[in-house]
Amino acid sequence: xxxxxxxxxxxxxxxxxxxxxxxxxxxxxxxxxxxxxxxxxxxxxxxxxxxxxxxxxxxxxxxxxxxxxxxxxxxxxxxxxxxxxxxxxxxxxxxxxxxxxxxxxxxxxxxxxxxxxxxxxxxxxxxxxxxxxxxxxxxxxxxxxxxxxxxxxxxxxxxxxxxxxxxxxxxxxxxxxxxxxxxxxxxxxxxxxxxxxxxxxxxxxxxxxxxxxxxxxxxxxxxxxxxxxxxxxxxxxxxxxxxxxxxxxxxxxxxxxxxxxxxxxxxxxxxxxxxxxxxxxxxxxxxxxxxxxxxxxxxxxxxxxxxxxxxxxxxxxxxxxxxxxxxxxxxxxxxxxxxxxxxxxxxxxxxxxxxxxxxxxxxxxxxxxxxxxxxxxxxxxxxxxxxxxxxxxxxxxxxxxxxxxxxxxxxxxxxxxxxxxxxxxxxxxxxxxxxxxxxxxxxxxxxxxxxxxxxxxxxxxxxxxxxxxxxxxxxxxxxxxxxxxxxxxxxxxxxxxxxxxxxxxxxxxxxxxxxxxxxxxxxxxxxxxxxxxxxxxxxxxxxxxxxxxxxxxxxxxxxxxxxxxxxxxxxxxxxxxxxxxxxxxxxxxxxxxxxxxxxxxxxxxxxxxxxxxxxxxxxxxxxxxxxxxxxxxxxxxxxxxxxxxxxxxxxxxxxxxxxxxxxxxxxxxxxxxxxxxxxxxxxxxxxxxxxxxxxxxxxxxxxxxxxxxxxxxxxxxxxxxxxxxxxxxxxxxxxxxxxxxxxxxxxxxxxxxxxxxxxxxxxxxxxxxxxxxxxxxxxxxxxxxxxx
Numbered sequence: 001x002x003x004x005x006x007x008x009x010x011x012x013x014x015x016x017x018x019x020x021x022x023x024x025x026x027x028x029x030x031x032x033x034x035x036x037x038x039x040x041x042x043x044x045x046x047x048x049x050x051x052x053x054x055x056x057x058x059x060x061x062x063x064x065x066x067x068x069x070x071x072x073x074x075x076x077x078x079x080x081x082x083x084x085x086x087x088x089x090x091x092x093x094x095x096x097x098x099x100x101x102x103x104x105x106x107x108x109x110x111x112x113x114x115x116x117x118x119x120x121x122x123x124x125x126x127x128x129x130x131x132x133x134x135x136x137x138x139x140x141x142x143x144x145x146x147x148x149x150x151x152x153x154x155x156x157x158x159x160x161x162x163x164x165x166x167x168x169x170x171x172x173x174x175x176x177x178x179x180x181x182x183x184x185x186x187x188x189x190x191x192x193x194x195x196x197x198x199x200x201x202x203x204x205x206x207x208x209x210x211x212x213x214x215x216x217x218x219x220x221x222x223x224x225x226x227x228x229x230x231x232x233x234x235x236x237x238x239x240x241x242x243x244x245x246x247x248x249x250x251x252x253x254x255x256x257x258x259x260x261x262x263x264x265x266x267x268x269x270x271x272x273x274x275x276x277x278x279x280x281x282x283x284x285x286x287x288x289x290x291x292x293x294x295x296x297x298x299x300x301x302x303x304x305x306x307x308x309x310x311x312x313x314x315x316x317x318x319x320x321x322x323x324x325x326x327x328x329x330x331x332x333x334x335x336x337x338x339x340x341x342x343x344x345x346x347x348x349x350x351x352x353x354x355x356x357x358x359x360x361x362x363x364x365x366x367x368x369x370x371x372x373x374x375x376x377x378x379x380x381x382x383x384x385x386x387x388x389x390x391x392x393x394x395x396x397x398x399x400x401x402x403x404x405x406x407x408x409x410x411x412x413x414x415x416x417x418x419x420x421x422x423x424x425x426x427x428x429x430x431x432x433x434x435x436x437x438x439x440x441x442x443x444x445x446x447x448x449x450x451x452x453x454x455x456x457x458x459x460x461x462x463x464x465x466x467x468x469x470x471x472x473x474x475x476x477x478x479x480x481x482x483x484x485x486x487x488x489x490x491x492x493x494x495x496x497x498x499x500x501x502x503x504x505x506x507x508x509x510x511x512x513x514x515x516x517x518x519x520x521x522x523x524x525x526x527x528x529x530x531x532x533x534x535x536x537x538x539x540x541x542x543x544x545x546x547x548x549x550x551x552x553x554x555x556x557x558x559x560x561x562x563x564x565x566x567x568x569x570x571x572x573x574x575x576x577x578x579x580x581x582x583x584x585x586x587x588x589x590x591x592x593x594x595x596x597x598x599x600x601x602x603x604x605x606x607x608x609x610x611x612x613x614x615x616x617x618x619x620x621x622x623x624x625x626x627x628x629x630x631x632x633x634x635x636x637x638x639x640x641x642x643x644x645x646x647x648x649x650x651x652x653x654x655x656x657x658x659x660x661x662x663x664x665x666x667x668x669x670x671x672x673x674x675x676x677x678x679x680x681x682x683x684x685x686x687x688x689x690x691x692x693x694x695x696x697x698x699x700x701x702x703x704x705x706x707x708x709x710x711x712x713x714x715x716x717x718x719x720x721x722x723x724x725x726x727x728x729x730x731x732x733x734x735x736x737x738x739x740x741x742x743x744x745x746x747x748x749x750x751x752x753x754x755x756x757x758x759x760x761x762x763x764x765x766x767x768x769x770x771x772x773x774x775x776x777x778x779x780x781x782x783x784x785x786x787x788x
Contacts, residue, residue, distance in 0.1 A: 031760055038757035039477035046473030047466050054465030063453035067197035068188040069205050070179065070445035073100055097178055100185055100441070104176045104208055110167040112207045117199055120162040124193045125169055170200065184444065194449050201447035212441055220430045227427035234420040241413035248409055252402040267389065274385040281378035288375045291368035299361040318367070321360045328353045486721050487728075488758040489765060493718075493745045496725050497732060502564055502744035503557035504720065505591065506752050546594040547601055547650065553771065557746060558598045561715055564744045565690075569712050574685040577692050578711040580704045580738070582728045584697045586719040587748040589617035592694040595715070600652035604689040607644075609655045611707060612696045613668035616657035629658025634676045640683070653688070668696070673706035681710045698731050698738070705735060713743040720750040 073096065103109060119125050173190045187204055191197040332349040339346065487493055490501035546555045569575050579592040589612065596608035609630060610618040619626060628643040633655075645654045671677060684691045693711065696703040708714070718728060732739040752768065759765035 034757065034760055035477070035481055038754070039473075039480070042477050042480075043470060043473035046476065047469035050465040050469030050472065051462060054461050058456055058458055058461055061456045062192055064190050064192050064455045065194045065197050065450040065452075066188050066190045066454035067194075067201045067447045067450050068186060068445070069201045069443060069447040071100075071185045071187060071205060071208065071441055072444045073097060073183045073185065073441050075440050093183065097183060097185065100208075101176050101178065103211070104185065104187060104204065105171065105174065107167055107171065109204070109207055109211060110170045110174075111163065112211075113200060113203045114163055114166045114170060116203050116207065119166045119170065119200075120159070122166070122196070124191065124196055126162060126166055128169075128192065174200075174204070190454065194451075198447050198449045205443050205447070209441060209443070224427060224430045227423055227430060231420065231423050231427055234416060234423055238413065238416035238420045241409065241416050245406065245409045245413050248402075248406055252406070270385055270389045274382065274389060277378060277382040277385050281375065281382050284371060284375035284378045288368065288371040291364060291371055295361075295365055295368050299357060318360060318363045321356055321363065325353060325356045325360060328356065485724050485726060487718050487723065487725055487745075487747060488721060488755075489763065490747070491763070492725065493747070496729055497742075497745060499716070499742050500564060500744040502561045502715070502746045504553065504750040504752070504755065505557050505587070505746055505748045506552075506554055507720075507749045544597055544649070545590075546598045551774070553752070553768075554594075555598065558595050561595060561744060561746060562598060562602070565713060568743050572712055574688060575690055576681055576685065576710060576712045577690060577743075578695050578704065578707060578714045578741075579692060579717060580695045580698050580714055581717040581719075582697060582699050582723055582731055583719075584615060584700065586697070586717050586723060588697075588717040589694050591715070591717050591746060591748055592692055593618060596652055596654075596690070596692040597647075597650055599690045599692070600647070600650040605651075605653075605687065606690045606692060607653045607655060607684050607688040609684075609691065609693045610657045611672060611693045611703070613657050613671065613703065614696055614701060618654070618694055619656040619658070622654070622656055625659070626656040627659040629656035630680075631658035631671065633658070633680060634671045634674060636676070640680055669702045669706045672703050677707070678710060698735070699727065705738065708735075708738050708741065711741060714738055714741045716742050716745045717748050718745055720747045721754075722749070 114120055170189075175186075175188045175190070177186055178184070179186050187201060189197050189200045189204070191200070328349055332346055332353060335343055335346040335349060487496075490503070493499060493501040546558050549555055565575060565577060577595075579588050579595065581588040589610075592608060596606050600606040608618070610616050611630060612618075613631060619629065622645065626643065626645065628638040630640075630643070632638040633640040633643060640655060643655055643658060645656065646652070647654070681691065693707065695707055698704045716728075716732075732742065756765045756768060
């Protein structure tokens with residue numbers, strides 16, 4: 001028989017190489033849907049629970065009723081009583097409405113309502129049904145008051161305390177808010193008494209309108225009193241200022257007419273006269289100079305060349321003489337042309353012309369003298385006016401200095417007079433507005449008696465309960481999913497451990513057809529079942545599950561394990577297969593028993609060794625209890641063929657741990673690593689095709705590590721949904737010798753009902769219900785299908 005050394009480091013097939021899951025940055029909808037389906041019952045249970053809690057709350061909750069009224073703030077109500085309405089903008093309107101809301105919430109208004117309705121004696125408001133917490137709190141206050149021994153409270157103080165308490169409770173149940181962006185304020189009150197709710201809201205609205213009227217009356221009354229005091233003071237000061245102006249004017253000779261001083265008027269008149277005199281002087285000088293220039297030319301030239309305007313030459317004598325002079329001259333020329341210059345008539349005409357010219361010259365001299373006199377008079381008058389203006393200007397300069405003080409006194413008097421008139425108008429306006437009966441608000445929606453309770457709202461409460469249950473259930477389901485750190489799918493075995501998954505071993509049991517009760521015999525446990533009916537279950541039944549249902553998923557997993565052993569250990573004629581697990585109670589002993597039974601039923605000479613000396617699960621299931629076994633063989637007390645038990649049906653040879661296993665537990669690792677154990681395995685190789693060794697759990701003890709060098713391969717058993725994946729990974733990483741010999745991983749105690757819920761869409765586990773065509777159960781059932 002070919003005997004090989006323990007298997008060395010081998011390459012892992014491509015199919016079991018771990019691969020990292022690629023993330024494209026989006027939510028894995030398939031996995032999310034799988035989680036939802038998997039936890040749907042849990043979430044539904046929470047939803048039902050919270051709905052029941054909501055229904056219980058509704059059955060015990062006190063119904064409350066809400067009455068509502070609406071108040072419109074409208075400045076137009078008083079526009080006919082106001083001369084000039086105050087312009088408002090959006091910011092001022094918001095401030096006005098916010099102020100109105102705070103007034104409605106104020107304690108002063110609440111006290112008015114309490115006094116109006118006598119709510120301090122209303123038990124519905126002052127002594128509502130108390131919660132357990134309130135009862136305990138009041139009891140503690142009472143107990144504290146008894147021990148404190150404070151002074152007693154007077155009746156007046158107690159009554160005032162009840163009044164303040166009622167106002168505070170009233171404010172707590174009062175809701176005031178602005179309706180959208182309008183000028184409407186909604187006022188509502190919530191109470192367990194329908195009529196009380198309506199009365200409180202109506203009284204609140206009336207109290208607010210009355211408060212507005214009272215506030216206006218009080219404000220105008222205070223303003224009237226203050227204005228009256230100011231008017232008396234301003235009247236006295238205005239009269240004193242006016243008297244002071246007149247006294248100063250009289251003392252300084254500042255007589256005024258038509259709003260101006262007399263000196264100013266005289267100066268203005270003299271200036272006007274001076275201007276006229278200057279014009280007259282200029283005109284007279286021009287006439288005098290004109291006529292003087294004519295006289296200076298002489299008689300003949302003056303008479304012939306003088307040009308006198310009709311306006312200046314208004315003397316009729318000169319005009320007549322001038323006319324005669326021109327006519328005689330013309331006639332002379334005619335006679336001289338016709339008869340000659342020596343003609344007596346021509347000589348007579350020249351003499352007559354000369355005489356008229358002399359007369360004209362004399363008239364011009366007299367007129368020139370007259371104009372000279374006029375010029376002298378005008379010049380004298382102008383000089384006189386200038387002298388008068390100079391005298392008055394000197395006097396006016398002194399008056400101007402006093403006039404500055406006079407103007408200041410007049411301004412003060414005018415200011416006091418204007419202020420007095422303004423305050424007088426405001427006083428009269430305030431006096432008229434004292435009796436103004438209209439507030440800038442009105443009720444647009446009267447409060448009514450509510451017919452249906454506003455809280456608790458049954459539909460909303462149940463809906464919120466369902467939503468809350470959904471949220472809590474979802475959170476708890478998410479918590480469970482985040483805590484999920486175990487093996488559920490074969491893909492997880494490959495990705496986390498990098499080893500081949502040999503399949504699922506179902507959690508087997510018995511299901512009756514007449515009842516829905518499932519009696520589980522948990523054959524997949526290392527421990528004896530707690531059910532008394534199964535305490536005496538013979539070992540043959542446990543080890544022949546794979547034989548009783550050869551065409552089941554249970555048996556198919558073990559066939560896959562045998563195939564893996566054949567493919568991965570092709571050169572070994574005799575194979576030593578160790579069965580290990582990370583933790584106790586993962587079902588490795590029964591896996592070992594069924595795997596060995598499958599090998600034996602296939603015609604292979606198979607030896608099953610119970611090497612879990614510290615916790616010999618296989619040995620404890622054998623009846624009657626064996627007296628000798630592995631421990632006695634290794635200590636030399638007996639030979640190993642003496643302790644072997646043979647199953648007559650399958651010819652499976654079984655070497656139990658031995659009768660003295662309990663006394664040698666502390667020496668188990670030494671026994672498994674001893675030369676005697678190596679010799680035993682060597683002898684077993686010569687006699688058997690397969691040696692299946694059931695070893696202790698890998699995490700708590702070192703027995704499996706001590707035996708591993710003697711094994712050709714290792715089948716690692718992991719409990720489905722229980723064993724932490726990190727623990728298994730860390731154990732294999734810390735023991736590379738065991739990791740190198742792992743032939744595959746078996747997921748034991750698999751709940752087949754739940755398995756497909758952990759698989760994504762398209763995963764192999766989603767289609768296990770279709771495998772029933774190939775499986776036929778005989779004597780066992782899994783959690784969902786009799787064939788799967």
